[in-house]
Amino acid sequence: MKASKIPFRTLREAPSEAIIASHQLMMRADFIRKLGNGLYTYMPIGLKAYRKVESIIKDELNKSGAMEFKPTVIVPGDIWKESGRWETMGPQMLKAKNRGEQDMVVSPTAEEAYTAICRAGLTSYKQLPINMYQINTKYRDEIRPRYGVMRGREFNMMDGYTLNANDESLDESYQGYAKAYHKIFKRLGLKVIPVKADTGAMGGSGSEEFMVESPIGDDTLILCPKCGYAANVEKASCKADVPTDDNGKEQVKTDLPVEEVATPNVFSIEDMEKFFNTTSKRFIKALIYRVINSTLDLTGTKGSENLKRVQEDGFEFYPVSYVCVLIRGDLDVNEAKLAGLLKASEVVLADDEEVLAISGAPHGFVGPLNVNCPIVQDLSVNNMHDSFAGAGKEGFHIKHVECTRDYTAWKNADVRTVKAGNKCCCPDCDGEYYTTKGNELGHIFKLGKKYTESMGVTYLDENGKAAVPTMGCYGIGVDRVLASIIECYHDDKGVIWPMSVAPFQVVIVPIKYDGVMKEISDSLYEKFTQAGIEVLLDDRNERPGVKFNDADLMGFPVRITVGEKNLPNLEIKIRSESEPMLVSQEEVFAKVCDYVKTEMDKLNQN
16 A cells, blocks of 8 residues: 555644543544544544454454354344333433334444344254354443543444353353453453453343553452452452451450440541541441342332332333441442342432431431331441441431341342452452552453343253243453553554554655655565565655654554665664664565564464
């Protein structure tokens, strides 16, 4: 390809809205252009790099046994109603009506589409497992799209799906995708960290995220340096730690009865520490949560007698319910864990009026003894003794609280947020966690029968009886991967592409595209093209400095400069190295071909 044929224009400065390196460099190098808020167009050179990422993903998935398919981007709303996500997916889902007044969806994800498609052709166990993937456009109406293609409204995803006869088959498919992911990211030059993750709106029994460390990452990773345990903060667990008294000793049970203490102007844990002159590990913190769309049965639980339970599309749920979460005073509630425990689409802290109505006291004085809703108790409270808590009355707290003696919890579960310094949860490990930021590039889910049951998918098993298949889902954000590569590989001059993703592996820059420099440049261009090396010839009538700056900005791995002053030698500049080298004209072709092959081999090694 010759540069004069490509409609690009590079920028000296990035637009002011671009605040991370990948967004800045993709805009400056004209890899993308903004069409609207969160909407970006890939320009020819950027698209070449994007297609390479896409090609590597397809290649490894094809090798793993997955087959490509392509559902539509616009799908009927009816299948989302079948799955139960028509209402629970939230405002990020773009809905529309066609001229026949039929509800339609611009796909934010494709579980429903895949399930409906496979349902139409599935009859026998002999057809299972069914393993298909797509790379397709998605749309999610993000409240605040940012970071360019890293978090846009329209984006491109690889979605893989499997239908399996049983959990053993699902696990085999799950592990197959995990192995393919490791190979994909290796070939792309990315070092990923697989972490245990929350299933979120996808549902299901288990999931794993493939993260890359990044200072601008949206996710907090909890990592153990000793055993390699890794989890998203939304999912991470830790060993139980012993709550201590004022002397740093393990708390001991008390026989003293609960005693009410007047505590005017004492609202926070910090206020309580000062007032009672004790440690926050002796306080039971009580928080009232509003729970949205919980499918748990609350029959018989305190305060739930008049809650409305509705049935819709085969699902029974409470549109709104409430729980009181008890947790040790020095810890924080993990709302993702809490939502998962309650099988809810969302949990949010109740507002002041709700808190007062349910607990009989304003925030800061809520306690476990007379709260009028089910109590969810974090495991950290189970071994607390002689504790302090809110009295359920404004201006008062209570002391000498014993959890099993003075109140009964509805559920005891791990709902704490794990932090750096907590002990690793693995049985034989005594490591302490550290945290880092990360970007999610891929995710694999064991969805189980969430979609197949709700959407009525059945087949005849070996005994001729109707059975419901189980399901897996596997995704990679293609745009996000491309941006993450740039985040990992750049300097102050521009991108430094890994050889496997570079839009062009070699750029030839004649100081002047004329005379003997033109002849040598054209000859090299033909030789590289015939050898299968992706080469760009910068034949533009521009100053050498402009060409050099553009080559550095766009990140081409090898630059060959053809200048009359150095003939019969040519200058080779490796983008990742600081100094160029002079090589005889006869040796340039072989030397560059060898370098390209060596770099590709490094990335392709298993």
